[in-house]
Amino acid sequence: MTITPPALSVFETLESEVRSYCRGWPAVFDRAQGARLTDEDGHTYLDFFAGAGSLNYGHNNPVLKRALLDYIERDGITHGLDMATTAKRAFLESFQNVVLRPRDLPYKVMFPGPTGTNAVEAALKLARKVKGRESIVSFTNAFHGMSLGSLAVTGNAFKRAGAGIPLVHGTPMPFDNYLDGRVPDFLWFERLLEDQGSGLNKPAAVIVETVQGEGGINVARPEWLRALRELCDRQDMLLIVDDIQMGCGRTGAFFSFEEAGITPDIVTLSKSISGYGLPMSLCLFMPELDVWGPGEHNGTFRGNNPAFVTATAALDTYWADGQMEKQTIARGEQVEQALLAICDENSAYGAHFRGRGLVWGMEFTDKARASAVCARAFELGLLVETSGPRSEVVKLLPPLTITPDELDEGLRTLARAVRETA
Template sequence: MDKDLKVFEELESEVRSYCRSFPTIFTKAKGSLMWDKNGKEYVDFFCGAGALNYGHNDPNMKQKLIEYISSDGITHSLDKATPPKQDFLTTLNESILKPRNLEYKVMFPGPTGTNTVESALKLARKVTGRTEVITFTNGFHGMTIGSLSVTGNAFKRKGAGIPLHNAVTMPYDRYMDDATDSLDYLEHYLEDGGSGVEVPAAVILETVQGEGGLNWASNKWLKRLEELCSRFEILLIIDDVQAGVGRTGTFFSFEPAGIKPDIVCMSKSIGGYGSPFAITLIKPEYDIWAPGEHNGTFRGNNHAFVTATEALKYWENPEFEKAIHKKVEKVTEFLNRIAKDYPELDGYVKGRGLMQGISCGVEGIADKVAAEAFSRGLIMETAGADDEVFKLFPAINIDDATLERGFSIIEESVKAAASKHTPVTN
């Protein structure tokens, strides 16, 4: 082990994880590149698990942040009014919501993804007076108790240390097979008085399951789910913490389905620069909070307001979204070729937009591909219940040359992993 890594081994909790997959000390980052203390350069196809959709240290955001800090602007404000919050609310409404014919009140919970999910679950129960929540297989919504209750991963659920209640798991789109509409199952449960499933307060889901293995819901399935929720007066919560802010090609991941969720959860890249920040979007008729009924000490991160506002300005130019779609086409084409050219993976392409990957039927090989990639100067992670998917999360504004460089490293890594892999036998 590198002697400089010993301090982390000796003093930091055993719970650390990403530093085990990427065992070096990173010192600098710019755009889609990172450097470690030895000067080694890495292409970043991880992007802070989706928190850095615009890459590292975006120059426009950095300049605005430096100017604000230099002016002694307010850093911490709880929910007091400040110019950065005013600018963010105005820009979000004018540049994002109105052009998409969406009307939401904006709530600032704590600064993380699980904070926005907790606020959404609490509000849905308050609005409806019901307790149960429908969630879906392989969903991931956070690590606090309420969010864990609607998360599917058995390993993460076990970490709660207590029983997790008031949630019912239903099959996600194509969970059983490509021919079965899993919403038939949900609809039957809701209609049948003997099913044992009460009409819930809410349904919560990701349109693309980032941690759950890049499973994605079709537009038809999402539209039918919205109709079911409306019919049974169930609030529809879309968790766009990871799949939002351009990650699937549009600002909100649900836009292509033509749905209008009752509540939308956002964090990660909504802050633009990587600073902790989360928002909960609520249809106005459901904004029934009493003042202070839900709060958080760090819900007023003005540094994040500054960078988030600057980030939203990119979306005012239609060419920005068009450029994302071109990158999506490149990623899809590349992954389809890899799956075809390397049958040793027994793999197929999953996901949507710039959150795609290859699900490998050969046990353990996705982890080996990711490890080989790191050794060659590319950072990416795996996903899925058994880490069977290696996934690509490049910045949505990555330049073509760096994107192609990343592709080359991945292909080299697939070759190396396939040649070294020894199949697991029973």
Template sequence: MRSPSSTVADHDPSAHFHGTEHATPLPRLSTQGFTMTFSDSIFAERESEVRSYSRGWPAVFATASGSWLTDRDGHKYLDFFAGAGALNYGHNHPVLKEALLEYMAGDGITHGLDMSTIAKGEFLQTFQDTILMPRNLDYKVMFPGPTGTNTVEAALKLARKVTGREAIINFTNAFHGMTLGALSVTGNAFKRAGAGVPLVHTTPMPYDDYFDGEMQDFGWFERVLEDSGSGFNKPAGVIVETVQGEGGVNVARAEWLRGLADLCKRHDILLIVDDVQMGCGRTGPFFSFEIAGITPDIVTLSKSIGGYGLPMALTLFRRDLDIWEPAEHNGTFRGNNPSFVTAKAAVDHFWSDDAFEKETIAKGNRIHEVFTELSNKHEGVSTRGRGMAQGLVFEAPGQAGKVCQLAFDNHLLTETAGPSDQVVKLLPPLTITHDELEQGLDILATATAQVS
């Protein structure tokens, strides 16, 4: 392994921590083409205490390209975070940027609600022809609003509207969003507590391997469904992530997902797959559920569906489920036309054949290989993941956070996941080069050795 200091240019740990003692505006400085007129203290003084990533990464970022971010002092950071999965195609990909700039320069429509526009029509046609039809998916496409939690809310509402039932089944350690409906099917106690009101009409079930193989999959779930004396209300739907990102990179086996799909079909329960973070190629195929050979009734997409990091979300569902009344679910920013432009460009550029999928799987295998080596070398360390969503799991409390801090000190951006932040979660851009991937893995290997 190379030493961390040799992997990233301009390594200067002292430059990471910018003081907050200056209350007066800074001089007008030009960095990377930007003029800065704000004080160092503006973030701490004016931004809410709810901010989080900026606390772990105390740098002021200025530009980004590919797999790299550059701070205002010119220091480069390798990005193994990719906007929490919103930047599968990297920062400012030239093909997507060209399409966006051309559209904006031509006075293309930016805000269109749900009006018909050329940008929307081009996206829908491309999405149908390149993504849906080759996979034999006859989904209707709904634009519910620009974020992941918007599409989850729409999915839950639709399931309840179609079935006339209230209950939703979710899974342990799930994460589906921060608005009330999405939060009600989220497992994290800290996030749920922020709601301030009871989160009702949902029932958690154990995710795959929750009991380390000691209990039969879905045994209790099916038993209470079939027992008229169980007091269990038949649910409208089941919502599941094929890989739980925020929950700790927990991977559901293909056979487990097939078993869940079969159970839902037998009992007339709608299956919702939340592909907000794991879709758009993160696990290899465009949809993360493809590996299991299942066809969900409803699918939620956001994050990288916009291609460029622009806000966009889709709710996909079976044609016969489309019983919405006009405007029954709407939102001011459901028609973000610049996102349609970059989304179409991304589908055209990356998904016209299976080369991108194969490359993603190969890179994911390389991460898994290195993480397996680290797990064998260091006690109390293990690994899990699928595709380019990979996790390094630490038994000892706080170790994952220390690894992420050491990584940042060596100009690598990573984050923790899991109910106890016990997992170092990797979500690099799918477009990362092999050399960049090795650089980041070297830094993580050194940080793991220091902590373990």
């Protein structure tokens, strides 16, 4: 495919230099459906990015689109703050019946604002309010958002530097296998907690991703997560699972922590919870933690009713019968076999991969090669991005609804991109 970069335009003359994705994908996109996007010149691209995990059900999913159009056409409420609406009621009832009750999860539901970092800020504030302590423990290579509280528990030095002020009350600890298995899990963490001379203030909570997406597709073992849950219980700390990118079925089960058999005290959801790419986030927590006063944490756009409509349609369509989890696991096995073949072919370059469900990463000895692979993939009509602190990982995040043929097409394109950047 021959791509002609867009000429100097309003994007370059008016839009801020902070823009990023458009630099790696120099096209002006116009339409999208399912797992494909089309630019204004008619070139089509297979999407292994899915809106950074916000489009688990694909672009313009027809079932969700129909529900949204019907709601808009009947003049349903669009903006409602936190007022009671029929759209919110339908979502809460569906979320309870389809997600919470079948998993025996008694969580209260909070709408903290439209984005993932809003949910994280609410989780951190609530943990501190409940425990009466300021410190939060996070993990190396974590990413939890771009607002100040979320940045304080994020590992990436470049993103942290953008804050412009000291980021305080967050303490990093080693993520699973950070020390290559040479040190027993949580040895350092627990020693600091028990030593009165360690200088570690007693944390209110620990926040963790079961799979670190932006951090490089680092997958926590179930036994590591169970040990973390036990440590939090012993040390009177709340466990927060950030499921913003890995929830809503990305790893197979609706929540990414289900495989480990743990129940977090607080869970954050966003990205694909609306199902359609509409802004929406949730902060879930145990009922006994619901100590908020009315309006103590609020926001103008925490009641996105069109998002409630598409979220309800997504739950009822894809999660009521249990088939989505099985399909995602099957698609994940298809990706795993393809990556195994690619890495075997490129073993001389230290190629290796890791992942779960439909989130995978591939890395090479030459850390710069990941960016080259993604650039070549774009030229061949495939959208993939990098992740990791040095953009050293090729990250695969296709829609959960992608067909086996589309998945195979994208994986063959990826293999070609790897081959042609050797």
